[in-house]
Amino acid sequence: MSNPDELLTGIATVVESERNTQMPLTVVCGGAVITGRLAPERVWRQRVAEVLDDSDDLGPFSGVFTDTDTDRPETAAVPPTHLHFHVARILQGSMGLPETGGMYRVAIADVTAWTVGDLSYSDG
Numbered sequence: 001m002s003n004p005d006e007l008l009t010g011i012a013t014v015v016e017s018e019r020n021t022q023m024p025l026t027v028v029c030g031g032a033v034i035t036g037r038l039a040p041e042r043v044w045r046q047r048v049a050e051v052l053d054d055s056d057d058l059g060p061f062s063g064v065f066t067d068t069d070t071d072r073p074e075t076a077a078v079p080p081t082h083l084h085f086h087v088a089r090i091l092q093g094s095m096g097l098p099e100t101g102g103m104y105r106v107a108i109a110d111v112t113a114w115t116v117g118d119l120s121y122s123d124g
Helices: 006-018 041-053 058-067
Strands: 026-028 033-036 081-093 095-107 111-116
Touching: 006 033, 006 081, 006 111, 026 081, 033 058, 033 095, 041 058, 041 081, 041 095
Parallel strands: none
Antiparallel strands: 026 033, 026 111, 033 081, 081 095
């Protein structure tokens, strides 16, 4: 999608402004169906950093996620360019991967279809 969907950008803008909104959303991106809840970028980055901090091998990468300028006033006027999913799954057939949900960052410009809501899947 060459021009990001303004409705989807609007949803992302509300999520970012509320700081605690957990909007359920399902998107198609690169042929993959990703379903989960949106989180503000700052919250998403913090959660990823916490997971990385708990790993002996990946701990040094946590600083990449905590070193951010998304709270500066001049960035607040810029529309979001990415969706930040948590408790999210990539739907594959009748399965959702990972089962417990993961953390995904998706470029709004790469979304080819979307719907409000978190799609569930069945085991059979």
